[in-house]
Amino acid sequence: MNRYLLLAKFLGALFCLTSCDSKSELTEKKHDPSKPVMLTSFYPNEGGARDKILLDGENFGTDPSKINVYFNRAKASVIAASGNRIYAIVPRLPGDNPSISVVVNGDSVVYNDPFIYHIQAQVSTVTGNGQKNFKPGVLSEAEVYGKYLELDAEGNIFMSWRDGGTPATFGVARINERQNIVTPLIESVATGRILYANGLTVDRATGMLTVAHESVKEVIFTFDPREAWYPRQRNVKYSTADYNSIVAADLYKNFVTFCPYDGYLYTRYRDGKIAKIHPETLEATIVHQGPYGSQYGQAINPAKPWLLYITLHSNATPTEFKQGISVLDLRDPNGTGGFKRLNAPGGRGFKDGPIADALFNYPKDIKFDNSGNMFVADYGNHCIRMVSADNIVTTVAGQPGTPGYKDGGPVESQFNQPWGVAVNEQGDIYIADWSNARIRKLVIE
Missing domain, CATH: 2.120.10.30 (TolB, C-terminal domain)
Known part of the structure; x- marks a missing residue:
């Protein structure tokens, strides 16, 4: 898949993240503290500082201020969330092949696969x-x-x-x-x-x-x-x-x-x-x-x-x-x-x-x-x-x-x-x- 198709795919996913959910759907996707946070996948799986990344899973909630994302110990900027997807920015210099962790309301979970970080x-x-x-x-x-x-x-x-x-x-x-x-x-x-x-x-x-x-x-x-x-x-x-x-x-x-x-x-x-x-x-x-x-x-x-x-x-x-x-x-x-x-x-x-x-x-x-x-x-x-x-x-x-x-x-x-x-x-x-x-x-x- 060439870089333009990748960019189109990312932008399409981001558009749905920020625009496709109705107000009622967002309400339904609020974080439920009685249920665990689940992780499924993230995209892209490699990149550098300030690159955009989409994190998929369940029970994230819709309030970015209540979600923390870390690449090793380096904190990422969380831009938006829709319950089952987080839009974030890769932090600077997290270390080699960092693990991505998501923390919501004290519930911390880690993706199985590392992110491949490229120093630019x-x-x-x-x-x-x-x-x-x-x-x-x-x-x-x-x-x-x-x-x-x-x-x-x-x-x-x-x-x-x-x-x-x-x-x-x-x-x-x-x-x-x-x-x-x-x-x-x-x-x-x-x-x-x-x-x-x-x-x-x-x-x-x-x-x-x-x-x-x-x-x-x-x-x-x-x-x-x-x-x-x-x-x-x-x-x-x-x-x-x-x-x-x-x-x-x-x-x-x-x-x-x-x-x-x-x-x-x-x-x-x-x-x-x-x-x-x-x-x-x-x-x-x-x-x-x-x-x-x-x-x-x-x-x-x-x-x-x-x-x-x-x-x-x-x-x-x-x-x-x-x-x-x-x-x-x-x-x-x-x-x-x-x-x-x-x-x-x-x-x-x-x-x-x-x-x-x-x-x-x-x-x-x-x-x-x-x-x-x-x-x-x-x-x-x-x-x-x-x-x-x-x-x-x-x-x-x-x-x-x-x-x-x-x-x-x-x-x-x-x-x-x-x-x-x-x-x-x-x-x-x-x-x-x-x-x-x-x-x-x-x-x-």
């Missing part, structure tokens, strides 16, 4: 031309060599960089697609650097941008949008014992992350110490001693904002934490769960599937969308990976093991050592494509 993605270039320098200006003329990214709720992309110029420069910049501009917020040369910036964090409720100075253990910088992001140096206040416990040789703190669960900032030093910082008083406390190692990613899961995720590099000890994704429960950081690795041990590699079996190759920056899907800049594999909310790892863009530069769909797109990622409120992913010296955008439907 498109990669484009936002700014940068391959020159490994920093030069502000309009998007088409700017040069970027960004490492880490973050976004606020207003669509501003914040980028930290260390460029390849002579002399090399370091700094933080703001990129705005709508305003067509790349502009520095703070900048210095290697010989007299003010801020050696890596990971960035934004409190999306206030817009406050915070950056950790990598090589001065008590210094952070804040950029307040109410002050046009004017940089302010702020010194974290540790007790004498906590301050002295941070070994000078391993004082490097690559990241600071805002946690909406308790309102604190969290940072980690190379010696494995994790500290919480009050964002206003700047009083800080060491709350956990974890494994040693350089760090290349840190993020909070907004769906479970008490979980702090961290990627460690090849110098991590014990060796079980090398090149992996680990997590710490901030509700009880020294509890029995502790600091634990999520993906398979064994160092670098490439493997999709359940996270317990998955392998990465120098995983760098990590960020989450609002549904709890994690996106990973898989630097050594030259691709963008996703860990779904139900802990399934898939490759969403790029060609694993094949570096290059190419925009387009998920199969043909190419990256070269992607380093930073950030996700906006709509779920669009921005990538600091480091060796291509560009900022790229991945839109997943």
Whole structure:
């Protein structure tokens, strides 16, 4: 059956759903709580986000507000119902081959067959031309060599960089697609650097941008949008014992992350110490001693904002934490769960599937969308990976093991050592494509 006949069939079924039932028939098809909800079939059996789907069965009722439909744990939009049919919209990124469940008045039932979900993605270039320098200006003329990214709720992309110029420069910049501009917020040369910036964090409720100075253990910088992001140096206040416990040789703190669960900032030093910082008083406390190692990613899961995720590099000890994704429960950081690795041990590699079996190759920056899907800049594999909310790892863009530069769909797109990622409120992913010296955008439907 060709696509036009399929579309005609769907539209015909939808017309009957919304128009064919008389008022009396709709009354008769109200949900009967004394009878079970029954499922028979759904159509189509495969598709992507925002596709329309018809779910057939019995005893659904006719009030869409009282019907919930889930693809795995991702909630679909229910548009209409006629007692024995539901018209819904497929949600974004539900995970591999999701099961469809229908919940009416507490009665939850699941279709026997899974839905075959197809990721529909498109990669484009936002700014940068391959020159490994920093030069502000309009998007088409700017040069970027960004490492880490973050976004606020207003669509501003914040980028930290260390460029390849002579002399090399370091700094933080703001990129705005709508305003067509790349502009520095703070900048210095290697010989007299003010801020050696890596990971960035934004409190999306206030817009406050915070950056950790990598090589001065008590210094952070804040950029307040109410002050046009004017940089302010702020010194974290540790007790004498906590301050002295941070070994000078391993004082490097690559990241600071805002946690909406308790309102604190969290940072980690190379010696494995994790500290919480009050964002206003700047009083800080060491709350956990974890494994040693350089760090290349840190993020909070907004769906479970008490979980702090961290990627460690090849110098991590014990060796079980090398090149992996680990997590710490901030509700009880020294509890029995502790600091634990999520993906398979064994160092670098490439493997999709359940996270317990998955392998990465120098995983760098990590960020989450609002549904709890994690996106990973898989630097050594030259691709963008996703860990779904139900802990399934898939490759969403790029060609694993094949570096290059190419925009387009998920199969043909190419990256070269992607380093930073950030996700906006709509779920669009921005990538600091480091060796291509560009900022790229991945839109997943």
